[in-house]
Amino acid sequence: MDKLMQDANRFVSDMVEGLVLAHPDLYAKVDGVNVVKRKEPLNGKVALVSGGGSGHEPAHAGFIGDGMLAAAVCGEVFTSPTPDMVLEGIKAADAGKGVLLVVKNYSGDVMNFDMAKELAELEDIEVETVVVKDDIAIKKEEDRRGVAGTVFVHKIAGAAAAEGKSLAEVKAIAEKVIGSVRSIGMALSPCYMPESGKPGFDLHEDEMEIGIGIHGEKGIDRKPVASVEAIVTELLDRLTAEVTDKKVAVMVNGMGGTPESELYITYKYVAEQLQAKGYDIVRPYVGNYMTSLEMHGFSITLLPVDDELVGYLDAKTNAIGF
Amino acid sequence: MDKLMQDANRFVSDMVEGLVLAHPDLYAKVDGVNVVKRKEPLNGKVALVSGGGSGHEPAHAGFIGDGMLAAAVCGEVFTSPTPDMVLEGIKAADAGKGVLLVVKNYSGDVMNFDMAKELAELEDIEVETVVVKDDIAIKKEEDRRGVAGTVFVHKIAGAAAAEGKSLAEVKAIAEKVIGSVRSIGMALSPCYMPESGKPGFDLHEDEMEIGIGIHGEKGIDRKPVASVEAIVTELLDRLTAEVTDKKVAVMVNGMGGTPESELYITYKYVAEQLQAKGYDIVRPYVGNYMTSLEMHGFSITLLPVDDELVGYLDAKTNAIGF
Numbered sequence: 001m002d003k004l005m006q007d008a009n010r011f012v013s014d015m016v017e018g019l020v021l022a023h024p025d026l027y028a029k030v031d032g033v034n035v036v037k038r039k040e041p042l043n044g045k046v047a048l049v050s051g052g053g054s055g056h057e058p059a060h061a062g063f064i065g066d067g068m069l070a071a072a073v074c075g076e077v078f079t080s081p082t083p084d085m086v087l088e089g090i091k092a093a094d095a096g097k098g099v100l101l102v103v104k105n106y107s108g109d110v111m112n113f114d115m116a117k118e119l120a121e122l123e124d125i126e127v128e129t130v131v132v133k134d135d136i137a138i139k140k141e142e143d144r145r146g147v148a149g150t151v152f153v154h155k156i157a158g159a160a161a162a163e164g165k166s167l168a169e170v171k172a173i174a175e176k177v178i179g180s181v182r183s184i185g186m187a188l189s190p191c192y193m194p195e196s197g198k199p200g201f202d203l204h205e206d207e208m209e210i211g212i213g214i215h216g217e218k219g220i221d222r223k224p225v226a227s228v229e230a231i232v233t234e235l236l237d238r239l240t241a242e243v244t245d246k247k248v249a250v251m252v253n254g255m256g257g258t259p260e261s262e263l264y265i266t267y268k269y270v271a272e273q274l275q276a277k278g279y280d281i282v283r284p285y286v287g288n289y290m291t292s293l294e295m296h297g298f299s300i301t302l303l304p305v306d307d308e309l310v311g312y313l314d315a316k317t318n319a320i321g322f
Numbered sequence: 323m324d325k326l327m328q329d330a331n332r333f334v335s336d337m338v339e340g341l342v343l344a345h346p347d348l349y350a351k352v353d354g355v356n357v358v359k360r361k362e363p364l365n366g367k368v369a370l371v372s373g374g375g376s377g378h379e380p381a382h383a384g385f386i387g388d389g390m391l392a393a394a395v396c397g398e399v400f401t402s403p404t405p406d407m408v409l410e411g412i413k414a415a416d417a418g419k420g421v422l423l424v425v426k427n428y429s430g431d432v433m434n435f436d437m438a439k440e441l442a443e444l445e446d447i448e449v450e451t452v453v454v455k456d457d458i459a460i461k462k463e464e465d466r467r468g469v470a471g472t473v474f475v476h477k478i479a480g481a482a483a484a485e486g487k488s489l490a491e492v493k494a495i496a497e498k499v500i501g502s503v504r505s506i507g508m509a510l511s512p513c514y515m516p517e518s519g520k521p522g523f524d525l526h527e528d529e530m531e532i533g534i535g536i537h538g539e540k541g542i543d544r545k546p547v548a549s550v551e552a553i554v555t556e557l558l559d560r561l562t563a564e565v566t567d568k569k570v571a572v573m574v575n576g577m578g579g580t581p582e583s584e585l586y587i588t589y590k591y592v593a594e595q596l597q598a599k600g601y602d603i604v605r606p607y608v609g610n611y612m613t614s615l616e617m618h619g620f621s622i623t624l625l626p627v628d629d630e631l632v633g634y635l636d637a638k639t640n641a642i643g644f
Contacts, residue, residue: 018586057582264340
């Protein structure tokens, strides 16, 4: 698989440089590390920091902005950033009111963000952590991966922080989202690693993979490619078994190589089938939010919402990715 | 090539339905045709209408909104809409101050939009037309195709219309953009037609195509895949031979299947090389604006700007695609 790149070793650093060059008013790079921060420091607000391996753009640097993240730590592709990098992100973001780390549930991320938290506490920065695990492709709840639902955590907790809430309050609202947000994804084709050029999994032209991860992890079921209506039925059957509250925000998230036309075609069937099941889609989101390099596919995320969460979803942000 | 779709015959109508379902506050569908219009009618302003074949999303329906288009006519994939469809778009958009048709330079589009203009004039709607031809891959100026530069026409002429300018004035500002905007694109892989599943052109895994069109037209030069730096050098050599004004807006436009990471990597080299050539990038745009289904590649657009054009580029819009 060919890629637009100079050198696989500079994939992430070139991307971070390009991002900052393209949005000089929004972003600044932390010297010496692939950490992106707000150009303007926060004023007396709780700061949100997220990150992890790269390859999920616009996640996470694209969610930096008013009412979302204060910094994003950009590890190598599909590789957890080191604790030192996360510490740089924490220090760049902190505005004296504490930092909330939004971590996706992968062992490397959880360990490295935890170590960074300890290092930051030694420097007297107050840090709390939440771990997102919305991917229902994994049965055991504690093993579930963090995927596109993470974007709702960024948006909602970020809006609460922007409102001036305390670190404990922002953490509580993030936990409220994490407790109920659920996702599942599928792919028509895999992603390819920049370094090796190898696919995350082998998949025949006429096969699809249900329940994929966002790091090239293969799914839980492989079958012949079906119509989008049938695919949506299968994914929604799994999701609605877990999400029984009927007032929801919905995200149809592209995996990076999916044309926008296909995402909107997919959304039509998602909307029709959810309505037929008695769901009320209060806020729909369609686009690329949490991708996996050039993977062709999508995920569906359901988030039960009340007036408080809708208010935070609607709050203004200038983040380019939302 | 597999696609997320129900039936190739419903590709465009399903997409239009999904778009309107996902953005009910912004969009409405015109009954019986694949024409999308503003939900709220314009008030006493010149209306911009664009469109053409589908497969270029977010173009053109994604550019409907305050300060951009009033309606978009969505032909079948890579197929010009009929004059009747364009007429429906004109009638849906007109707010009594006249309609500017923004047409990309393809013979079918030019003919059908012209016929629609005549039909609308019979119904006493004042209509003017501009034809965008920014693709320098084609040598003869009158044969040049309209590609990503069209988006700058939508934005700038749309902002002028929103300011209350007359139809003649809006047309003049559109012509000013068209006179100087230039683009060229490349692809690492082709796009595939929904109906036939066939690629627009055959391309080996380790080859790339320079100067591609946005409808599966092959390029003007095929060669082994190069580093992004070398690709950017080649495209910019061609562009800067034509665009000699040094104060520019730049668009690095993804072709539909290009991950955002690669677009920002590309932008880094575009920015560095333009700067080295003495250009001042006043406004950079990086993202998917004018795509070609799932094609993996990008185009670069250069637009010389003065204070007037920068003001229109910066004017507020709620269009989801800009």
